[in-house]
Amino acid sequence: MSYGLREIMISRDEDETRVVVIEDHNVVEAYIERAGRSVVGNIYVAQVKDILPGMEAAFVDIGLARNAFLYVQEVLLPEEMEEGTPRKKIQHLLKPGQEIMVQVLKDPMGGKGARVTTQITLPGRYLVLMPYSDFTGASRRLSDEDRDRLLKFVGELKPKKMGLIVRTAAEDAGKGELERDLAFLLRLWKKIERTGKESKAPTNIYTEVDLAQRVIRDTFSVDVGRVLIDDRRSYERITSYLKKTSPELVARVTQYKDKMPMFDKYHVNEQLDAALQPRVWLRSGGYITIGKTEALTAIDVNTGKFVGRKSLQDTILRTNMEAAYEVVRQLRLRDIGGIIVIDFIDMDIAEHRQRVFDALEEALEEDRTKTRVIEISKLGLVEMTRKNVSESLTDVMSEECPCCGGTGRVLSDETIRISAERHIRNVCRGSRSQAFLFRVDPRTAELLRASGVDHVLEIQQQTGKMISLTVDEAATGHEVELVMQGKLPQVQAHLQLSNLAEVPPAPRPAVAARQARPKERRIERLRPERPPKEKAAGPPTGAAAEKPGVERKPRAERKARPAGKPQRKPRTERPAKPEREPEEKKEPEREPEEKKEQKARARSRRRRTASRKTPEKGEASRS
Template sequence: MISVDAFETRAAVLEDRELVEVYLERREAPSIVGNIYLGRVKDILPGMQAAFVDIGVERNAFLYVEEIVFPGKNEDEPMPPIQHLLKPGQDILVQVIKEPMDAKGARVTTQVTLPGRYLVLLPYSDFVGTSRRLPEEERRRLKETCEQIKPRGEGLIARTAAEGADLIDLRADLKRLLLYWRKIGRKVRDAAPVQLIYQEPQLALRIVRDLFSPEFRRLVIDSKEDYDAITDFLGSTDPELAKRVELYSERLPLFDKYNINQDIENAMKRKVWLRSGGYISIDHTEALTAIDVNTGKYVGKTTLEQTIFKTNLEAAGEIVRQLRLRDIGGIIVIDFIDMQDPDNREEVSRVLNEALASDRTKTRVIEISKLGLVEMTRKNVSQGLLEFQAETCPCCHGLGVILSDATIGMQMYRQVKRLAATHISESFVFKVNPRGREFLKQKGKLTGNILDLEWDKKAHLIFDDTVPIGRPEMIDEGTEAQIEQSMSNYY
C-alpha cells in the first residue's frame, strides 16, 4: 500500500493482512540515502581513522577509512592510514549510506553502487554476488549470468527481483545502469564541488524498484501521478508485475480502509500485547534497545515451564515483526523469560531466527543464554518509526518520567524560601507554575495565594502555566502594605 498526500508519502507492507513494514518520507525532507555527491574533504581525524566531508547539507558527512576505494586496494591487506589517502580540500565522489541522525551527519562511502530493477552495479568493484533471499539454485544461475554479462573491472549483484529474470531482462537492466553511470561521470567532470550529482527517486518509485516482486499479490496506491510513474517503470522492466498495480480512488483514505493508521499508532507504544495475554515491552536507550518478555495475564494450563515456553515462543515472532515495523536498528537485547529446559531455549532461538529470515535488513544474532538473553544487531540505515515521528519530550527531556506534584511542591517551597532569604524586604510576589499547588495546600503551607515561609516574611504567589516548573520568578518586593496594594494590579 502506498499513500501520498500534501505532507508525506507512506508505504506499508502487509503479510497475511498484517502490517510488517512502514516507510515514511516527508515532502520537505526527502531521504538522502543513495544520493551521490561531489564533496570536499574538510577535516582528517587520524585518531578515528575517518574524515569529515562537505556534501552541501546541514552537517558534514562522516567517511570511515574502510569505506574508501583506491586503485590497487587489496581486501586481504590492512588499510593504509586515512591521512595517506585523503587530505583537506580534496574533492571526492561519495554516496550516502546512512541518514543524518540526532547531532551526527550522514555516513558516506566512496564505494558507489547504482541499484536497478534486477541488478546493482558496482562501478569500482569486480565483485559478483546475489541476494541472500534467493533460492540456492537460482543464486548459482544468476551469479553465472552476471559473470557473463558484467563489464570488465565492474561488479554486479543480482537482486531478489531478479528471480526468474532471463538474460534479455538482465542485459536491459544493466544497459540502463551503465547509461546512468556514464551520465554521472560526465556530470562529475563538468561539476564544481560541493554538488549533488545523482538523486535517488522519491519513495513510491524506490519501494517498487527495491521491494515489489512476484511474491507480492498486488500494490495499491492512491496517487494518480505516482501510479502512472510506477506503471511506466514496470511496463519497461516487468510488464507482468505492472498488472498487479491498482489505483485506489475511494473517499475513505487508503490507510484507514485497511486499519494501517491504527497499526502505526500502536507501533509507537512501549507495550505490545500478545494473543495469549502476555506482552513485550520495548525501551530505547542511547546505546541499545531493550526488549522484555512478560507472561502478563497469561497463567497457562499445565506447568510453569510450559507457560513460560509458550509466552517466549509467541513473543519471538512478534518481536521480529516489531523490529521490522518500527525499523529498530543498532544493538538489541531481548530478555526472554528464564527457561530451565535447554530444548525449549533452542526452540525459541530457532523460531526467532526463522522469523528473522523474512527481514530484508541485515541482522546478526548471538545464541540465547541460560538467563534467556539474546543479543543481536540490526543494520541501522535511517531513523526508526518512533524517531521519525516523535521528538524529545520538553517536560522530561527524554527521561520518560516527570516529577510528582509532591516533589514539585517541595521544590517550589524551598526555592521561594531561598530567594526571599536573600532579600531584605518583608513581602514578595512570585510567579510560579501551578503544579505543586494542591500539595502545598494539603500540607497547610499555602493559604489562598500566600505561602507560609515560617518566619516574618510573606510570599504572594501568582500561578501561571507559562512559567517553567522549578523556576519561580520574583516580580515584586516591598513592605506588606505595598505588596497588598500592588497585588490588585496582577489580577
C-alpha cells in the first residue's frame, strides 16, 4: 500500500505530552507521556535478588516498586545463543547479591515488574550502538541497494568488540553523517560506563530522552513532510537537536501558533476518542470489532451495512481487503501487542484468501514494531504476534470499570434486588433478635423500597422481625452489610446516636391505587353493561291496566339506570284468575226434640249430685 505524505504533530502542556503520526489525514501512531513517564530505555545498576532455575530467569532490584524480571536469553550474548553452542544455565551465570548493568525493555504492566536485559543498546539518529556485542546489521525497511552501501560504511567505522545496526533514517545518509552519529554514541557510552562503576545498586545511571525528542529521533525522516509543535520550549529543543544530527530537516519543523488547539483543528482528538471504541467502521459499510482479553486480542470482521453489487464472494473479498489495512492501522494506533487473532469473513476461494493475506503483509511493512504472521486458515483466521513494549493507548487513556470489572456487563436490577432480599431474609431467620439494621448502597435501597412496592415490609411479614435500612452514599457495589441486631429500642437508639438516616418505606397510596385498578377491570369484564331490549308498543297490561288514571311513561323518558347496575328481567304478567260465582247461604239445621230432652235430663242429674256433696264439706270444715 502506498501511503501519502506523513506528518508529525507534537502537543505539550503542563500535564502530558502527546505525539501523533498522520498518514493520509489518518492518525496511525499515537504516543502519550505523563508524569509517571515510561522507563523503557533507562539503564540501571541492579542487584540480583533471586535465581529461578525452573523459570530460567532471575529477579533483580532496579529501584522500582517491583523487582524486574531477567530471562536467561537476555543474559547471554547473541553469538553465544547460536545453534550448536552449549546453552548455559541461569544459576551458572548469576549469583544472588551480584551487581550487574541492565536496560529496561518493557514497562511494568498489571501486576508484573519491568523486563530487563544485559544487552545494552544506545540508539542514535542513524545508528544503534551495542557495547557488549559484535553484531552488525541494518533495518529491514531499507532497500537492498541502500543496505549494501550503508553496511560497507559501518564495516569501516565499527569499533572493535562492539556492534552496530543501521537505522531506517540513514537511508540517504553519507559516511560522514554516520561517523558523527557514532562519535556521539561512543561519548555517551563512556559516560554511562564511568557512572556505573562509581554507583552502587540499585541506581539509575541513564535516562532515555523525553517522548518528543525520542519520536523525532526514531521517526522523523525524509518521507515526513512536516512537523508541527505547539510548545515553544519543545520546538527550540528539537530544532537544536536536528541542527546537530540532520540540518537538512530543520526547515520542515514549524511552531504552531494558532489560537485554536492544534489537535482540535486537525480532528486528532476525534480520532483518539474513536480509538477507545471497540467498533471501527470501514468505508464500504462493513466494520471490525476489537476485543482484548488477558490472553490475546481478537479482531472480528463483518460486512455490516455493505451488501455488494455482484456476488457474495466479491462482497466478502472487498470487505476483507479493507479490513486488512484497517486492522494494521488500528494495531499501530492503539499500540496493541502480544498474541492477535483476526477472524476474517470465510472465503471459499483460495486466491481470495491469498490476496487478503498479501494485503495484510503489505500494510505491516509500515509498522516499525516487530511482528510475526501465520498464513490465513480455511476458516479465515490469521494468528500473529506483535512486540509488546509499553502500555497500549487504551491502558494509558482508560482504566478498568469499577462496576463491571472490565467485562462490560453489570448485574440487572432484578438480580440485585433478589440477592439483597435473600441475604436479609437469611440473616433474620438465622437469628433470635427482634430488630435488624442493614447498610446498603443507594441503588439497592431504591430497588428495595422506592420502586413502588415495599419489599422490606414483605420480608418483615415473612420473618416477623423489624428491619431498618440506612444508605452508604459512598458505596459502589451491591453488598448488604449488617450494622447491628438486637431489640427494637436498641436499634432505634443506634440510629439516633450515629446520625444515620433510615430509608423511608415505600408510599402506600401508590400501592393501593396500583392494586385497585386491576380489580375494577375484573368487575367490568365479569358484568358488562348491556343496553335494555326495546318492547313493541301496545296497550298497557297488568297492574297499570287495572288502575284507572295511571299512565306508563315511554321507555325513552324513564330515568336512566346507573352504569354497572345489572338490569332486572322484565316482569311477565300472570293470567287473571277466573271470578267465582257467589254461593247461597245455608240455614243451620235444627236439633231433634229427643236430643234436647236427653241434654236436659243430664243437666238435672249433675245439679242433684252437686247439691248432695256440698253440706258434707261444710261440716268437715267446722269440726
